[in-house]
Every structure is written in C-alpha cells, then in structure tokens.
Amino acid sequence: MISVSEAQEILLKFSKKGPTERVSFENCLNRMLAENIHADRDAPPFDRVAMDGIAIQSDQLQIRQQFVIEDIQAAGQEQKSLNNPENCLEVMTGAVLPAHTDCVIPYEKLIIKNGVARLISTDHKAFQNTHKKGIDAKKGEQLLPSGTWIHPGVKGVLATTGHTEVEVVQLPKVMICSTGDELVPIQNTPLLHQIRRSNVYMLQAALKDLNIEAHTTHLPDNKEELNASIGKLLEEYDLLLFSGAVSKGKYDFLPDVFEELGIQIHIHGVKQKPGKPFLFGTKAEKSIFGFPGNPSSTLVCFHLYFKCWFNHYLGTSPKSNYAYLNKEVTFKKPLTNHLLIKSSFEDGKILAEPVINSGSGDLVHLALADGFLSLPPEKDTFKKGQLFPITYFHQTDL
Ligand code: AMP
Ligand code: MG
Numbered sequence: 001m002i003s004v005s006e007a008q009e010i011l012l013k014f015s016k017k018g019p020t021e022r023v024s025f026e027n028c029l030n031r032m033l034a035e036n037i038h039a040d041r042d043a044p045p046f047d048r049v050a051m052d053g054i055a056i057q058s059d060q061l062q063i064r065q066q067f068v069i070e071d072i073q074a075a076g077q078e079q080k081s082l083n084n085p086e087n088c089l090e091v092m093t094g095a096v097l098p099a100h101t102d103c104v105i106p107y108e109k110l111i112i113k114n115g116v117a118r119l120i121s122t123d124h125k126a127f128q129n130t131h132k133k134g135i136d137a138k139k140g141e142q143l144l145p146s147g148t149w150i151h152p153g154v155k156g157v158l159a160t161t162g163h164t165e166v167e168v169v170q171l172p173k174v175m176i177c178s179t180g181d182e183l184v185p186i187q188n189t190p191l192l193h194q195i196r197r198s199n200v201y202m203l204q205a206a207l208k209d210l211n212i213e214a215h216t217t218h219l220p221d222n223k224e225e226l227n228a229s230i231g232k233l234l235e236e237y238d239l240l241l242f243s244g245a246v247s248k249g250k251y252d253f254l255p256d257v258f259e260e261l262g263i264q265i266h267i268h269g270v271k272q273k274p275g276k277p278f279l280f281g282t283k284a285e286k287s288i289f290g291f292p293g294n295p296s297s298t299l300v301c302f303h304l305y306f307k308c309w310f311n312h313y314l315g316t317s318p319k320s321n322y323a324y325l326n327k328e329v330t331f332k333k334p335l336t337n338h339l340l341i342k343s344s345f346e347d348g349k350i351l352a353e354p355v356i357n358s359g360s361g362d363l364v365h366l367a368l369a370d371g372f373l374s375l376p377p378e379k380d381t382f383k384k385g386q387l388f389p390i391t392y393f394h395q396t397d398l
Helices: 004-014 058-062 152-160 199-209 223-236 254-260 295-314
Strands: 020-024 053-056 066-073 088-091 103-106 110-113 116-119 142-144 165-169 174-179 215-219 239-243 264-268 279-283 286-291 321-325 336-346 349-354 371-375 387-392
Touching (some): 223 239, 239 295, 254 279, 286 295, 295 336, 321 336, 349 387
Parallel strands (some): 239 286, 321 349
Antiparallel strands (some): 020 165, 053 103, 110 116, 279 286
C-alpha cells in the first residue's frame, strides 16, 4: 500500500491544467483568473483629493493661517483652478485636486466662519492628503497575474479596469454518486436497517465551497446496474465522485466495475486512517474518485486528494498550514492518522484539540471538527505541543 504523499504525487501526475473560458464579470467570483490584467489608465487617474477639507498652495503656509474660500471642488466635477493663491477651495474626497493647489487640510484641522477657513495647527506640508496620479500603477502596468484567485478585492480591480468579461479556468462537470442499498433520500423516514444518504450532500457542499456546482445521484449495490449507469455517467461528466463500495465487502463492486468499464485504477488503498480503501482512476480525460463510505473517510479523502487534484487543475499549489497538538494522543498502527480536531488561536499559535469520536462512521462528532491533523506513521505517541500539518474542512480561499 502507498503512503499519503505517494498517493498525492500520483494524483498530481494525472491532474492536467484545466481549460479556460470567458465568463461575465458578475460570475467570476471565486474563480481562477486565466489572463493577466493590466491598468487601462493611471491609478489614480488624476491627482486626487484624499480628505474632505480645503486645498491651498503650500507656499502660503509660511505667510498665513486664514484662507478665503473661493469655491467648492466636488467629486465628479471637472478640475477647477484656484484663482488667488492667498485663497483656498473647499474640496471633497475623490475630487480632482484643483489647479494651483498642492495641499489638502482636512475639516478636522480647520475652523470655518463667514466664508473664511482658519487653520487650528501649523503642522501641514505640501502634497499631504493628496493621492498622486499614477502612484499606485501606471497605465499598461500588470495589476494581476494569471493564476490569481478572484476574491472580492480582485473583483474591485477587475471592475475599476472595466473588465465586463474575464478569462478564468473552466470548472469541471462533476457527478457525485452515493452507493449502498441501506441509503434512503433525506426526506424519507428510514426503516431501522436504513440510513439517510448524507455523504453526497457533504461532498456537494464541500464542492460548493470551491464554487463547483455538482449533480448528485444514487446507485444501488448491483453490479449490472452500476456498470450501465457509470458507463453513461462517464460520457456526460468530467469527474465522478463516489462514496462507498470501494472496500473489501461482498457488495463493494466499484473496483471490479471500474475495471470492466476500462477505467485505469492508479490508487486503491492508502496507508492512512480513516480512508484506507481510497481509490482513484482515470479513463481518457475523465477522473474517478472513490471515497470510502464512512463519513469521516469521505470528507478527509476529499480534502486530501480531490483538493490536491483540483489545485493542480487550477494551476495553484495549496498553502501548507501547521498547528500544535493540544493533547497527547497514541496511535499504534503504522499508518498516517488523520486526527479530527477543533482549532483555536492562543499566543500567536494555532492549537488543535482532538475531537473525541467513535470512529470514521461517527458523523455527529465529524460536524464538531474544523479539520484534521495528519500524524505521521513513524511514531505512535504524539506529544502535546508538537507541530503537525493541519487541513481545514472549510476554507474558501485557495
Ligand atoms: P462502504 O464504504 O460502502 O462499505 O460504506 C461504509 C459505511 O459508510 C457504511 O456504514 C455505509 O452505510 C456508510 N455510508 C456509505 N455511503 C453513505 C452515505 N452516502 N451517507 C452516509 N453514510 C454512508
Ligand atoms: Mg456500501
């Protein structure tokens, strides 16, 4: 059996960079930018007033403390001009700095009476509270490289540069399939021997965090039906995510069915707990993930393997995070142990408190965890205060 890092290396080998597409500005949030974005004009495009107050000629500061207000320069008005250097213009944030002025004094440092502004203090200098044309970027300068994750701040830059459309990495078409004759739809009242099919919704939600809208379906524990249905799904979808039916049970038909359908299995079994029977295969351009059915196994494998595949597809590499184990744990098996944890922040450190649970079938305690620490197989006692890689279940920025 292979290790977690060997499995991730295999996944990277089979994940190709995704094709790109043009989407409207409205639909580009939380997508991966696939073009370089340049400034269409200087930023800011004019010498900009940065505070509400008055604009004066700074030379006058040596001579006078009172300025007659000539006019108002509001935001959105064409540039006005100070006619008499001994005077001032009232100016508003976002306005063009009036001609023949170079210093803005905010209202907080003024007393205005009968059309005259008097300075309260003398600590003013040229160019204060002004935002110089082109200081942030010159026209034509690259503002965002291809491969930038589009978060709200990036959307602001796309908006200010007039991008009504933008090139992004296409999202894969994904189908999530639950398997298992014990599963019923969530609106049903299960019989004693049945449970509701929760994994597909967990996976659908995890994909939604990545902005992928996935479809879901259910397949029975029947080899012929699995064969026929998966054959069709392979034609329609880029990615198939399965939960259940990849272990050693009598009804775990997926590995056989995959082989019958010509899917090449690259990973089946990883030295880890939970998620030991994890499976990954490909058929031409299609990728198939088989997550073991226990809820923790499904979610942990999604984060370890699907996200590894997807980051590579987007052309990015995930950030590594580490946290301090906050309680000693022992784990005797020579496997990587993905320990469910609740994280907190103390004295500048991320602390990871183990979430006690009854095993990988315990969905109740899975919901209380923020993520997991991956404890390496080489040791069996892990001391409080040691640092380990942490994976969060819910993290929207890549
Ligand atoms: P399997 O991997 O098919 O052997 O399933 C392992 C365990 O996970 C069994 O107890 C299943 O009932 C459970 N399981 C499988 N699929 C789901 C699902 N979609 N939702 C909740 N539990 C599931
Ligand atoms: Mg099953």
